[in-house]
Amino acid sequence: MKRRKGIQTLEARQEPWDFVIIGGGATGLGCAVEAAARGYDTLLLEMHDFAKATSSRSTKLVHGGVRYLEQGNISLVIEALDERSILQENAPHLVRSLSFVVPNYKWWEGPYYGIGMKVYDLLAGRQNLGRSEHLNREETLNHLPTIDPEGLRGGGLYYDGQFDDARMAVNMAQTAAEQGGVLLNYMKVTDLTKTNGVVDGVVAECQETGTEFEIEARSVINATGIFTDTVRHMDDPAAPSTLRPSRGTHIVLDKSFLPGESAIMIPKTDDGRVLFAIPWNDRVVVGTTEAEVDEVSLEPKPGHDELKFLIEHAQRYLVNDPGPEDVLSIFAGIRPLVAPPNGTNADTAEISREHQLNISDSGLVTISGGKWTTYRKMAEDTINEAALDAELEERPSTTRHLNLHGWHEHPEKYGDLAPYGSDALALQQLMDEEPELADPLDDRLPICGAQGGWAVRHEMAQTAAEQGGVLLNYMKVTDLTKT
Incomplete structure (x- = not known):
């Protein structure tokens, strides 16, 4: 995957690309893999690093979403569990099974969360990563030796997926290139081009040289995550905003605060969110928060209240009581949540993580929302609709069984x-x-x-x-x- 070669290919191109994809995060890269694997001429443009924004700031989980069960969003859970299985098959070097323990301190928590876990098992079916089970107090402490033992009754054990989001993004870019796509980072789209009111390309500027390119395309896909509305306004300055962005912050602690191999899942925090403490790269990641934001940026700054919230909850469950001085690092990302219909002022924690596909009157294809786990299905849906709208030859998806670059059995x-x-x-x-x-x-x-x-x-x-x-x-x- 050579950038210079990609630039040369772009400069020599005489024909329109089948697809120009704007955005090099999980969604855009997924679309590039999907389109290139079907044999479409595919170009992806990313203004910064691949996965620079939200896609590299996740909780590192490939999961169905236990929380969505309580919300009654069964279809999203089933879809995510299916995609989790596909990811584990296609990228075993990046996805692994991780055990989670839900500590129980109240009499009703064991049966209540136990039922939810069994439903999760049932929905996963043969794709289950391991059967959930009830743990007594001693077994819970064996899994979580630093959990607060005072009042501990037991716990619930279940399994989900963990992955390396940064490496996943890089491998997706490599896979798209191997399938014949061209991907360029540090290539910022500054405008859309139109003929007779129909989007037929983009104007892009190389962020290293300042060179401007006018690029023709049969279909332009807006997969820019938190910058979705920025590109939509290039198409139509009067277009209403579609996102309700929220910031998710994580803190990183030393491994000594959670020395085992199991993660902690706190099913309901003070503000009703799910919180995780997860072993990662010989450290512990605790997160995430849910803070609605008015503006989006590549480097969001976590709020003081968010850090206080995370530290207080870590202290509540971990016997070593981590304090601000124990925080090794902090990272935050902004979720590109799709705003609820009819202007509903729902809390961002309650907003669905389902994706939304829109094709404007001028033909701009916008894919928004979703989450890492379902990126492949999002891409499949997007390319299906975009190809139909652009009157391209219909070609079936092949990504369900497409190994990502780096695949290795052991x-x-x-x-x-x-x-x-x-x-x-x-x-x-x-x-x-x-x-x-x-x-x-x-x-x-x-x-x-x-x-x-x-x-x-x-x-x-x-x-x-x-x-x-x-x-x-x-x-x-x-x-x-x-x-």
């Missing part, structure tokens, strides 16, 4: 390099040939020089922040500096 054999899957052997050989490349880039980061070089040579990394498979995202969830 990635665990590569140890710390397991997330690289089939690329791990080449990385190891590089370190064997040049031993100094095996040294960490920083004592506080689990990234070595070979990974940085690999990112530059093979993963289109343009800045130090991207090296190591979007290195910045490793920095967010390990140590580096306190924020």
Whole structure:
């Protein structure tokens, strides 16, 4: 995956692309994989790093969404569980099963949450990652040795998926390129072009050289996440806003606060949200919050109240009482939630995570909402409708059984390099040939020089922040500096 080669292909292009996809997060990359795998001429343009915004700031879960059961959104749970299974099959080097424990402190919590877990098992069917079960007090403490034991009655155990969002995004970009797509980061779309009122391309500017490109397309797909309305207003300045963005913040703690291999799921916080404490990269990620925001940005700043909320809940459940001084790092992302119909002023925590597909009168295709777990289904729906609208040849989806770049049947054999899957052997050989490349880039980061070089040579990394498979995202969830 070479950026320079992509630029050359773009410059030499004489015919319109079948699809120009704006946005290089989970949704846009999913659309690029979907379109390219069907054989359509596909170009993706991302104004910054791939997965720069929301897609690299998740809770690192591929899950059906236990919370959605309580909301009665059974169809979303079923769809997400199906997509979870597909992801685990297509990217076993990035997706793994993780055990979750719901601690019970009240007499009714065991049977209440136990019923929900059994329904979750039932909906997953043969795709289940493990059967849920009731844990007594001792078993709960074995799974969660640092959980507050005072008043603890027991717990509920269930299984869901965990994944590396940053590596997933990089591998999706590589997969799209291998299928014949062209993907360019640091290429910002500044306008749409129209002929007789119909969108027929984009104007894009290279963020490195300032060079402007006018690019023709049979269909333009707006998959820009939190910037969805910005692109829609390029099409129609009077278009109403469609998003209700909310900020989700996570804190990162030392592994000693949750030394086991199980995660904690807190089913109902003071504000009615679900909260997780999850083992990740030899650290613990606690999150997330739900704070409605008026403006979106690439680098959202977490609010003081959010940090206080996370620390207080961590103290409530963990015996070691983590304080502000124990927070190793903080990361926040903005969810591109689709606003409820009829102007309903629902709390953002209650807004559906289902996706919404819209085709404007001028032909701009916009895909919004959704979540990481369902990116493939979102992309399939989008390309189906976009191809029909653009009168392109109908071609069936193949991504349900398409292995993502890096697929390996036994990635665990590569140890710390397991997330690289089939690329791990080449990385190891590089370190064997040049031993100094095996040294960490920083004592506080689990990234070595070979990974940085690999990112530059093979993963289109343009800045130090991207090296190591979007290195910045490793920095967010390990140590580096306190924020």
